[in-house]
Structures are given as C-alpha cells and as structure tokens.
Amino acid sequence: QLYSSSLDGTIKLWDxxxxxxxxxxxxxxxxxxxxxxxxxxxxxxxxIPKSGERDTFQLVSVKLTKAAGQDLDAKELSVxxxxxxxxxxxxxxxxxxxxxxxxxxxxxQVYFFxxxxxxxxxxxAVKTKSGNNQFTCIACHPTEDCIATGxxxxxxxxxxxxxxxxxxxxxxxHWHHDTVMDLAFSVEGTxxxxxxxxxxxxxWHNQSxxxxxxxxxxxxxxxxISMASDGTLCCTLHTDNRITIINSNLxxxxxxxxxxxxxxxxxxxxxxxxxxxxxxxGEPGHLQFYCLQSDQxxxxxxxxxxxxxxxxxxxxxxxxxxxxxxxxxxxxxxxQREEVTDPELQLKLWFYDEETQSxxxxxxxxxPHEDQITDMCxxxxxxxxxxxxxxxxxxxxxxxxxxxxVEDTDPEAQQSVSWSCDFVGSYHNYQATNCCFSEDGxxxxxxxxxxVTVWDSVTWDLKCTFCHPPGKIRNICFGRLTCSKYLIGxxxxxxxxxxxxxxxxxxxxxxLNVLVLQPDPLSEHIAAVSWLSKESxxxxxxxxxxxxxxxxxNLCREKIQLAAFVPRDxxxxxxxxKYLWLxxxxxxxxxxxxxxxxxxxxxxxxxxxxxxxxxxxEESLPMTPFxxxxxxxxxxxxxxxxxxxxLFVRNKREQDSPAVKxxxxxxxxxxxxxxxxxxxxxxxxxxxxEKKSAEEVADEVEMESEKxxxxxxxxxxxxxxxxxxxxxxxxxxETTCKLSKSQEKELRKIRKMDYSWISAF
Numbered sequence: 001q002l003y004s005s006s007l008d009g010t011i012k013l014w015d016x017x018x019x020x021x022x023x024x025x026x027x028x029x030x031x032x033x034x035x036x037x038x039x040x041x042x043x044x045x046x047x048i049p050k051s052g053e054r055d056t057f058q059l060v061s062v063k064l065t066k067a068a069g070q071d072l073d074a075k076e077l078s079v080x081x082x083x084x085x086x087x088x089x090x091x092x093x094x095x096x097x098x099x100x101x102x103x104x105x106x107x108x109q110v111y112f113f114x115x116x117x118x119x120x121x122x123x124x125a126v127k128t129k130s131g132n133n134q135f136t137c138i139a140c141h142p143t144e145d146c147i148a149t150g151x152x153x154x155x156x157x158x159x160x161x162x163x164x165x166x167x168x169x170x171x172x173x174h175w176h177h178d179t180v181m182d183l184a185f186s187v188e189g190t191x192x193x194x195x196x197x198x199x200x201x202x203x204w205h206n207q208s209x210x211x212x213x214x215x216x217x218x219x220x221x222x223x224x225i226s227m228a229s230d231g232t233l234c235c236t237l238h239t240d241n242r243i244t245i246i247n248s249n250l251x252x253x254x255x256x257x258x259x260x261x262x263x264x265x266x267x268x269x270x271x272x273x274x275x276x277x278x279x280x281x282g283e284p285g286h287l288q289f290y291c292l293q294s295d296q297x298x299x300x301x302x303x304x305x306x307x308x309x310x311x312x313x314x315x316x317x318x319x320x321x322x323x324x325x326x327x328x329x330x331x332x333x334x335x336q337r338e339e340v341t342d343p344e345l346q347l348k349l350w351f352y353d354e355e356t357q358s359x360x361x362x363x364x365x366x367x368p369h370e371d372q373i374t375d376m377c378x379x380x381x382x383x384x385x386x387x388x389x390x391x392x393x394x395x396x397x398x399x400x401x402x403x404x405x406v407e408d409t410d411p412e413a414q415q416s417v418s419w420s421c422d423f424v425g426s427y428h429n430y431q432a433t434n435c436c437f438s439e440d441g442x443x444x445x446x447x448x449x450x451x452v453t454v455w456d457s458v459t460w461d462l463k464c465t466f467c468h469p470p471g472k473i474r475n476i477c478f479g480r481l482t483c484s485k486y487l488i489g490x491x492x493x494x495x496x497x498x499x500x501x502x503x504x505x506x507x508x509x510x511x512l513n514v515l516v517l518q519p520d521p522l523s524e525h526i527a528a529v530s531w532l533s534k535e536s537x538x539x540x541x542x543x544x545x546x547x548x549x550x551x552x553x554n555l556c557r558e559k560i561q562l563a564a565f566v567p568r569d570x571x572x573x574x575x576x577x578k579y580l581w582l583x584x585x586x587x588x589x590x591x592x593x594x595x596x597x598x599x600x601x602x603x604x605x606x607x608x609x610x611x612x613x614x615x616x617x618e619e620s621l622p623m624t625p626f627x628x629x630x631x632x633x634x635x636x637x638x639x640x641x642x643x644x645x646x647l648f649v650r651n652k653r654e655q656d657s658p659a660v661k662x663x664x665x666x667x668x669x670x671x672x673x674x675x676x677x678x679x680x681x682x683x684x685x686x687x688x689x690e691k692k693s694a695e696e697v698a699d700e701v702e703m704e705s706e707k708x709x710x711x712x713x714x715x716x717x718x719x720x721x722x723x724x725x726x727x728x729x730x731x732x733x734e735t736t737c738k739l740s741k742s743q744e745k746e747l748r749k750i751r752k753m754d755y756s757w758i759s760a761f
Contacts, residue, residue, distance in 0.1 A: 094140030103135035150180030187231035195222025269564035273328035369395030394432035475517035486543035558591035
C-alpha cells in the first residue's frame with residue numbers, strides 16, 4: 001500500500017494499478033512528514049505542528065478508519081513523541097516497529113510501543129575543533145536493538161542497551177572531518193553506511209572503526225542515503241540535485257542528474273546559441289549545459305580546472321560570469337577568488353572546436369581589471385562575427401574595457417589568434433556596473449552607478465548620457481526590431497525608465513521595483529520581474545507602449561533572481577491573445593531557492609490530461625515488429641483509398657487512434673491500467689456509419705452489376721441502336737442524341753481516369 005501526505009492535512013491511500021487515490025483521510029492539521037509501518041496497517045505516523053507553540057512539532061499516530069466511502073475523517077490522534085524535528089533524518093523506527101527514536105540538538109529519546117515506555121538521553125553540549133556534538137541524523141538497526149546517530153563533529157555513535165535509562169552504552173566511529181549528513185543500515189544490519197560533505201560514501205563493517213571501505217569522488221556532499229528492500233542496491237541523494245545508484249559491493253552503477261543545484265548561480269541564465277541549452281553554474285568551477293526538452297545535462301565544462309576542496313570557510317576560485325557570441329563560436333568566462341589581501345581574477349576566452357565538438361581554451365588573461373568584473377557582453381553581429389567580434393567587460397575599478405581578436409605572434413602558440421585590450425573607457429570615476437550592445441552593434445550602453453552612457457562602437461566616442469537620480473542603475477537593455485531606438489533601464493530605487501535614442505529624452509517611466517529585466521531576442525517584447533510584498537510579479541511590455549501587454553501578479557512566493565528567453569524550435573500556436581508574446585520564445589525563471597520555472601500557454605486541464613487522451617504524438621513509430629506491421633497496413637490502405645478515389649476516407653484514417661499511439665509511444669512503467677485503455681482502443685477500431693451521396697451509391701451499384709452488364713452488352717446494344725433511330729428530339733432547333741448505357745459507362749470510366757500527367761508537357 002502507498003500512502004502520501006500533504007500540507008493541507010490529508011492522507012491518501014493510492015491504487016498502484018490505476019494511479020488514483022482509493023481513500024482520502026482528513027486529519028485537519030498540517031502534515032510535515034509521514035511514516036507507514038508494515039506491521040501496523042490500520043495506522044500511520046505523521047509529524048504535525050504542536051498546537052499553540054511555534055517551531056515545535058509532535059510525532060503522532062493516526063488511526064485510519066475502515067469505514068466505507070472515499071473521503072473519511074481521521075480524528076483519532078495519539079501523541080507518541082513530543083518536541084521532535086520535522087526532518088525525516090531525525091526520526092527512525094527500529095526492529096520491525098518495536099520502538100521509535102528521535103534526536104534533536106543534544107537529546108535522544110526512545111519510545112517503546114509495547115511497554116509504552118519513554119527513555120531520554122542527553123549529551124553534554126561540548127564544542128570541539130571540528131564542531132559540536134549535536135545530533136544531525138539517526139538510523140535504527142533492522143533486527144537488533146541498536147541505534148546509530150550522526151553528529152556535527154563528524155562522529156558516529158552506536159547506542160545499545162538503551163532499554164535502561166542509566167546503563168546504556170555507546171561506541172564511537174570517526175572518519176568524517178565535518179558534519180555527518182545521513183546514516184543507513186544494510187538490510188541484514190551487518191554494515192552501516194554514512195555520508196557527509198566530503199562526497200565520500202563510507203561503509204562500516206560490523207559497526208567497527210577498524211573495518212571500513214570507501215567510495216570517493218561522488219561529486220557533491222551526500223544529503224540522504226537509502227537502501228533497497230532486497231539489499232542489492234543503495235542510492236545517495238546529493239546537494240547538487242543528483243541521485244547516485246551504487247551496488248552492494250560499493251561499486252558505482254548509475255547517476256541520475258537533471259539540473260545541477262549549485263551553491264550560488266553567479267553566472268546568470270544564459271542560452272547557448274548552438275544547442276539552445278540553458279547554461280549556468282554547475283559543479284564547483286564547472287559550467288553546465290542543461291537541455292530543457294529532455295531534462296538532462298548535455299555536458300559539463302571545467303572552467304577553473306582545479307581540484308575543489310569541500311571545506312567550510314575555504315575561499316576557492318569560482319565561476320562568476322559567462323557570455324556567448326552571437327553564433328556560439330566563442331565563449332567568455334570570468335573566474336575569481338575573493339581574498340582580502342590578494343584577490344584572484346581571470347578572464348578566459350574559449351573557441352568551439354567542430355572536430356572535438358567541445359570548447360577549447362584560446363586566451364587566458366590574468367587580472368583583466370583591478371577589481372571584480374560586474375558585467376560583460378559580446379557584440380551581436382551575425383554576418384561580421386569573425387571580422388568584427390568585440391567583447392566588453394565592466395568592473396568595479398571604474399572602467400570598461402574593449403577586447404578584440406589579434407593575430408598571435410608567438411611562434412609556439414597553437415592557435416592563430418588571441419585576444420587583447422583595444423580600448424579603456426570611464427566616466428567621472430564612477431563604478432561601471434552594466435553593459436549591452438544595440439541590435440545592430442553600432443552603439444554600446446554602459447551604466448556608471450546612476451548614469452547610463454552611450455558610446456559609438458567604432459570610434460568609441462561618448463554620444464550621450466541618461467540619468468534618473470537618485471537610484472543606481474540595476475539593469476539596462478536596448479529595444480529590438482521596431483523598438484531598436486529605445487533604451488530601457490531599471491534602478492534600485494524602484495523606477496523603470498525608457499529613453500528615446502533619437503531625441504535623447506526620457507520617453508516614459510514607471511514606479512516599479514524591477515529585479516530582472518530580460519529582452520526577447522526574437523521580438524520587441526521585454527519581460528520585467530518585480531519584487532513587492534514578498535511576492536514576484538511579471539510584466540511584459542514593448543518599449544514603444546508604456547502600458548504592459550501582459551501582467552501576472554503573484555507569479556511565485558520566492559524571489560526570482562534570474563530569467564532567460566529560450567527560442568522555440570517551431571512557433572507555438574496559441575488560441576489566447578495574451579500569450580502571443582510566447583509564440584517564438586519561452587520564458588524561464590530561476591528563484592533564490594534554485595527552482596526553475598516557466599510560463600506555459602496550455603491551460604491547467606491540458607497539462608493534467610492523461611497521456612492516453614493527448615493526440616500530440618510524434619508521427620514516427622519505434623522500430624518494433626508491431627509498428628512495422630501497422631505501418632505496412634497503413635500504406636496498403638492508403639493506396640487502396642487513392643485507387644478508389646476516396647480521399648476523404650484516407651484523410652480521416654490518417655488521424656491515428658490515441659489508444660494505438662499510447663501503446664506505441666508511452667513507456668510501459670507509466671502506462672495507465674488496461675481497464676482505462678481498453679475502451680479507447682475498442683472504440684478506435686469501430687467504423688462510424690456515414691450517409692453516402694447519390695453518385696457514390698450509383699457508382700457502387702454499377703460496379704456490382706458490371707459483370708452482368710458485360711455479358712449482355714450485345715443484346716442491349718442492338719435494342720439501344722433501334723431506339724436511337726426513333727427517339728431523336730429537337731430542342732431549340734438543335735438535334736440532341738441520347739447516349740446508350742454502354743456509352744455512358746465508357747464515359748464514366750474516362751472521367752475517372754487521371755490525366756494529370758499531361759500537365760508536365
């Protein structure tokens with residue numbers, strides 16, 4: 001049986017086959033965690049907030065009634081443990097549900113169900129060099145009275161004889177240099193698994209400090225450990241959103257990785273022009289290329305090229321900025337290591353190698369600015385990218401620098417070109433914060449604190465300046481296509497401004513606290529995300545129209561930090577006018593909790609429709625014997641329809657059955673039950689009755705009687721010839737001859753013949 005709980009206070013019992021809830025039990029309180037034991041089928045355990053107290057939780061037993069009906073009330077609650085933590089790491093059930101143990105801070109409490117006895121144990125809050133001895137996780141032995149607890153100082157304590165409040169004992173295992181994140185016993189209980197920030201899985205044999213094995217270099221800190229019910233596999237969940245599957249002999253089996261969760265996304269959301277993948281921080285010092293369609297990582301590029309040391313408080317080089325050229329041939333990255341005395345800063349230029357299908361380092365520039373780099377961008381000129389490619393960087397050292405390609409004069413250099421600084425610009429010794437090029441690349445906009453400056457990208461002359469005091473400029477961007485004469489800027493004092501580059505005047509301004517300003521590269525639309533009253537709101541507008549064309553308030557409760565427009569492979573058709581701005585591009589957001597979200601043009605009902613009812617399936621079939629047989633049958637049927645001239649029948653049959661598509665395209669483990677698919681499949685095989693026209697009926701009657709008519713052609717022809725001589729009519733002065741039936745039949749055959757080949761001549 002499968003149970004699930006939700007924050008709305010309901011517990012659902014699910015049917016594995018149909019995938020629908022059988023019963024729903026209403027508890028009436030916020031449910032934070034759920035535990036179901038095989039030995040107790042009529043009750044489950046949940047963690048709920050303690051009434052009247054903040055940040056205090058209780059573990060309670062909920063009795064599930066067996067009354068008839070689907071929606072039932074479960075009001076019979078009994079408190080098992082008080083003052084527990086809401087995280088499942090801090091609660092564990094032992095020896096087939098004989099007892100439950102919970103840890104919090106330096107306290108351990110164990111409750112025995114049969115004896116209804118509660119024992120509490122405490123550790124002295126003693127701090128060590130590596131941390132303190134507070135509890136961080138707990139695991140119970142499956143067959144013995146044994147409890148293992150992890151601690152913040154990296155130690156593991158194995159508790160025994162805890163039936164007695166004073167005669168309990170524990171032994172200590174110590175390998176981790178930092179917090180023990182999670183623990184798990186094997187199915188037999190002969191070994192103990194532990195993991196932490198070292199990204200190493202430790203296997204302790206017989207809970208002995210002398211017998212242990214390691215599986216190192218798992219990529220990121222281990223957050224959770226889980227064992228399979230048969231003991232053949234275990235899996236680890238890591239802080240970077242990765243699941244690693246490991247064999248029982250501590251051998252790596254498989255890794256399941258979607259979007260890598262980084263400690264901090266400093267690069268922003270960038271789109272790779274070549275693959276249309278989302279590019280952002282990945283593993284420490286790496287750049288991840290994430291495919292949005294397949295929810296998989298295409299590849300990871302090591303930028304820093306140094307071994308990362310997992311240790312708190314250690315300053316290490318990290319990737320902070322990234323930019324692509326218009327066609328994706330060049331990649332610029334900035335890495336820095338923050339030090340008070342000697343900050344380390346590097347600018348790297350990478351070239352995409354078609355042979356190896358990867359980026360290769362072309363130029364490394366040490367200390368490109370005297371202080372941190374705040375922004376950088378390439379000049380987007382597709383037709384002149386190789387000849388006039390320019391990179392601009394801005395820094396806190398109050399200057400912006402222009403980098404261009406030059407021929408490499410070093411005879412030992414492997415590449416023919418390299419990058420060097422061509423121009424340095426500044427404005428009244430203000431810090432340079434943002435930069436961007438116009439659509440045609442003729443103008444460069446650089447913001448210096450409260451002022452936006454516009455420069456000629458050929459002569460590097462200062463053309464004009466815009467200012468909207470007293471706030472500092474947070475984001476700037478040029479308009480595109482028909483709105484290319486406008487420059488948009490958002491300030492930290494809550495103003496969104498639009499300047500006209502032709503008149504050098506403020507076109508309009510709006511009082512809006514914009515955190516993200518993102519232009520669509522394929523249209524005139526610009527998306528602005530604001531943060532007000534602890535909620536994020538979206539505004540989409542055109543620079544030439546101050547009134548937004550789309551507003552979505554309360555987009556999410558989290559603060560949206562980054563956004564990006566990703567071009568679609570094909571323009572999407574939408575029936576609503578308010579989503580027309582999403583036809584060519586799709587907008588993605590990244591929150592401060594690193595949740596990736598997007599806006600969908602489909603309604604909630606369309607997105608929740610089962611796959612068996614959706615007709616939008618690929619036309620290509622997988623190469624299976626059934627698909628080959630089905631394809632052959634379709635070709636034969638289509639050819640027969642053409643020969644008979646029934647094109648409308650062919651067009652109707654080309655609309656494949658959703659049930660057949662479901663069976664051919666959907667993986668077996670996510671297919672609905674057979675009882676759900678069977679009616680759809682049977683109905684798809686039925687042929688609907690349709691009324692036939694008089695001409696079709698006549699043709700069918702003629703075809704059925706063709707053989708009989710041929711046998712008596714001679715006899716009818718003699719009679720018809722006699723009738724022709726005596727049945728001539730005069731109509732409006734002209735004599736009209738009546739055709740015989742045989743002649744009419746020949747005329748019909750001629751009419752049905754295809755003479756389209758004559759058009760070629």
